[in-house]
Amino acid sequence: MSNAKPKVIYHCVNCDAQFPKWLGQCSSCGKWGTLEEEVAMVGATNAKAVAIPSAKTLQLADIVAQAEDRFSSGISEMDRVLGGGFVAGSLVLLGGDPGVGKSTLTGQVCAGIAARGAGVVYVSGEESARQVKMRFDRLGMHSDAVAFSSETTVEAIISALKATSPALAVIDSIQTIASLDVQQEPGSITQVRACTVKLLQAAKETGTAVILIGHVTKDGAVAGPRTLEHLVDVVLYLEGDQSSGYRLLRGVKNRFGSTSEVGVFAMNEKGLSEVSNPSRIFLPTERHSSPGSALTVVLEGVRPFIVEIQALVSRTQFGYPKRTVSGMDLNRVQLLLAVLERRAGIAISAYDVFVNVVGGYKIKEPAADMAVAAAIASAYKNSAIRNDAVVWGEVGLAGEIRRVPHEDRRKKEAEQLGFQVLEIEQGKSLTEVLGGMF
Structure with missing residues (x-):
């Protein structure tokens, strides 16, 4: 005999979530009227024990791996x-x-x-x-x-x-x-x-x-x-x-x-x-030195390419300064602005700041921190960075510059395209690095 007991459950046909009772709205996906009733058998066992053969196993060392077709x-x-x-x-x-x-x-x-x-x-x-x-x-x-x-x-x-x-x-x-x-x-x-x-x-x-x-x-x-x-x-x-x-x-x-x-x-x-060559689609054919522009090398997976970051700084006309960012996380830029003011002595709190990654590219790694900080400082000081310079590095809250993964790949990509990498010595602060750029 079977001691199975029927149990009613409700599942959503839209997101497949399950519930013990009927609801008008699925709390998982928010859809209305999508719950349907199902009857599940709980505790179903046979009176007679059924012999179940054990699963066969193989040693991985005995398996001959073949290349995929x-x-x-x-x-x-x-x-x-x-x-x-x-x-x-x-x-x-x-x-x-x-x-x-x-x-x-x-x-x-x-x-x-x-x-x-x-x-x-x-x-x-x-x-x-x-x-x-x-x-x-x-x-x-x-x-x-x-x-x-x-x-x-x-x-x-x-x-x-x-x-x-x-x-x-x-x-x-x-x-x-x-x-x-x-x-x-x-x-x-x-x-x-x-x-x-x-x-x-x-x-x-x-x-x-x-x-x-x-x-x-x-x-x-x-x-x-x-x-x-x-x-x-x-x-x-x-x-x-x-x-x-x-x-x-x-x-x-x-x-x-x-x-x-x-x-x-x-x-x-x-x-x-x-x-x-992805770097060429994000860079202009002719580059001129201008304040508020910095180049960096980003990685998509293990593939490097160069992008340009532009910044514009202007004195605010309102009570609160405006922060507009395109192509990267706004919170990350606000963090860098705080570090620039507190650690590098750049009084940016009374200025509107606009940051843009040229070409519509979206940066998702902190390796571009140094380039963003350099572009903002360049715009603030109205002093241009060399147009053949490339910089990268993660900026910490203490103003220190941290190393980033795959620096050899980044350097190789920059040098192949004729750019000069601004080497940052271990232990240098943000103030020291920015001081050597202008």
Whole structure:
């Protein structure tokens, strides 16, 4: 006999959160009317003991590791992030904000692979065949060998993949397809997870590399909070401000390679073009010494490139000074302003300060502290720094300059482009370093 006891639980069809009682609004995602009742069997056991065989184990030393079967995407910047190209049978999640260029990038990949004679299937639940064809033609991509489908049922898509076994399949997007085994609407957490699991199994069976395009939600996650990242083999994010002309392709998870590489692209009328030397897109062709400008070398993963930081200081016209920052954290700049005033003797509290990272780039590491402080001090003193000088370093609250990771990479990048690195001796204070610049 079974001593199982039924237990009623309620789960949200939008975010899959579970609750012991019904609620009108899900406290996890904030949606109304999304809780559904489920009956779970608690404490289900058999009267007779069932013999369960023990799991078999292998010694790692006895396992022969084989190199992954890879093929190139046709785009070297993407191959860099993938770790050498697509792995056959892998599931790749490509996320990004709407309009950032996800469909453009995957379209270029499809056209490049199909041009080499490999099978490619493009599945779109958002665009018609005519719209996709027009986009391929507008961007100058060869679409003759790309197979297209507007199917939105995952079982039918998998059947087509098993019948044709293409090298690459693109699902645009994972939020538009649905499984017949799930009752929720397409785009719900349950549907997205179920479809992803089935596509993962199909990719392993057919050896087809599958790209899932996923839209980013308001909190920055793809299709919900960490819904798909643990299921797929590779997670890529295409980032970039639509007002700027560049895009960054980051790998945040890669079971077949490193996540420290970043691909850089420039957006133009022909789609996304590769940028082999990212430093040049953030620097003007001709540089002139001017107050309030400083150069630094930042790292995206392990890839260095040079950016320009500009600052403007003017006496405030109001009771409280204004602080406007573009391209980096405002709180970080306010911290540096406090250190400049308290440790370096620069009376900045009566001035409005504006800081901008040229080119729309966003700095996320403290290695740029020294360059920001130098740009602000240069603007305050109305004295220019040499136009061929590059500086980096983290500024501490005591006014000390700290070393930053991968200084050898930064120095090599600066010297290759003809810049002079301002070496900061160990133990020097912010006051001493700034005093030697002007």
